[in-house]
Amino acid sequence: MPESVPAVAGDAVDELLGRYREYLLLERGLARRTIVEYQRTARLFVEQRPVGLELERLTAADVSAFLVRECPRRTVAGARHLVADLRPLLRYLHVAGLIETPLVWAVPGVADLRDRSLPRGLEPAIVARLLASCDRRRTVGRRDYAILLLLVRLGLRAAEVAAIGLEDLDWRRGEILIRGKRDRHDLLPVPVDVGGAIVSYLQRRGHSEWPVLFLRVTAPAGPLSNDAVRGVVHDACVRAGVAPVGAHRLRHTAATGMLREGASLPEIAQVLRHREIKTTAIYATVDRARLRSLAKPWPGARS
Numbered sequence: 001m002p003e004s005v006p007a008v009a010g011d012a013v014d015e016l017l018g019r020y021r022e023y024l025l026l027e028r029g030l031a032r033r034t035i036v037e038y039q040r041t042a043r044l045f046v047e048q049r050p051v052g053l054e055l056e057r058l059t060a061a062d063v064s065a066f067l068v069r070e071c072p073r074r075t076v077a078g079a080r081h082l083v084a085d086l087r088p089l090l091r092y093l094h095v096a097g098l099i100e101t102p103l104v105w106a107v108p109g110v111a112d113l114r115d116r117s118l119p120r121g122l123e124p125a126i127v128a129r130l131l132a133s134c135d136r137r138r139t140v141g142r143r144d145y146a147i148l149l150l151l152v153r154l155g156l157r158a159a160e161v162a163a164i165g166l167e168d169l170d171w172r173r174g175e176i177l178i179r180g181k182r183d184r185h186d187l188l189p190v191p192v193d194v195g196g197a198i199v200s201y202l203q204r205r206g207h208s209e210w211p212v213l214f215l216r217v218t219a220p221a222g223p224l225s226n227d228a229v230r231g232v233v234h235d236a237c238v239r240a241g242v243a244p245v246g247a248h249r250l251r252h253t254a255a256t257g258m259l260r261e262g263a264s265l266p267e268i269a270q271v272l273r274h275r276e277i278k279t280t281a282i283y284a285t286v287d288r289a290r291l292r293s294l295a296k297p298w299p300g301a302r303s
Contacts (some may be wrong), residue, residue, distance in 0.1 A: 001258060008227035012053055013046050023092050031183040055098045060106035098166035121256030126242055128151055139204045140217045144232045148195040151247055153194050155272045157255030158229040158247040164213040164254040186273050
């Protein structure tokens with residue numbers, strides 16, 4: 001067994017992370033929740049350094065050793081996030097003069113398995129079962145019903161649903177402000193059924209000191225977290241007797257549903273708030289009716 005490495009003094013770590021946070025906030029202008037994720041990875045990395053950090057002695061081998069230890073403990077998505085969150089730290093260490101050689105190049109990419117399978121949306125019958133599983137005679141049922149509609153009709157992410165505030169709803173214009181990734185703010189129209197579900201929930205929920213839309217129904221009182229929104233989808237699957245799916249699967253369902261109804265890719269990109277149309281282009285692969293016209297006949301097959 002290798003000799004144990006003494007832990008880094010807490011003061012040195014906190015001082016470094018404080019300067020790193022200031023750099024991310026003021027120089028990079030990142031969102032606060034992104035900074036929290038970056039700092040979590042930074043703390044994990046620097047706390048494995050010897051006493052005094054010894055950053056001037058940091059090498060590419062040290063970076064590789066860290067990734068070899070941590071990546072096997074994670075899923076592919078988790079390893080991809082770890083790698084992406086580590087690069088800004090190494091970039092900062094070089095910019096701040098704490099390491100002489102830029103080591104961002106020492107962080108390899110994680111095998112990207114995206115686009116190797118078709119995006120899978122749920123069938124309309126399954127969506128109907130999920131919605132019907134919500135007991136709208138109760139407050140929690142009305143809340144869950146509104147959440148599911150937002151996910152499947154507007155293609156929102158779980159974090160975006162959890163972040164909706166009461167002031168984000170403009171009832172006169174029929175719009176809702178979505179606080180997306182990287183502090184991006186977009187206005188989307190509120191479909192009639194979604195607006196009706198939100199109003200029904202708010203009437204049953206009543207007044208609250210919390211300025212957010214969706215609240216917990218059990219103690220402690222407060223807004224729903226991202227994980228709680230994902231839990232709403234999981235619980236609905238259990239009640240409906242279908243295989244559990246993630247909240248992001250409902251985002252795929254919204255996209256494939258719009259495509260099925262004849263929406264164009266730019267229109268779908270606008271609703272999903274994709275920065276690049278190529279991100280939305282993956283949904284073109286599920287339009288089998290249009291793709292069939294592009295396929296060449298198989299040699300020897302009957303017409």
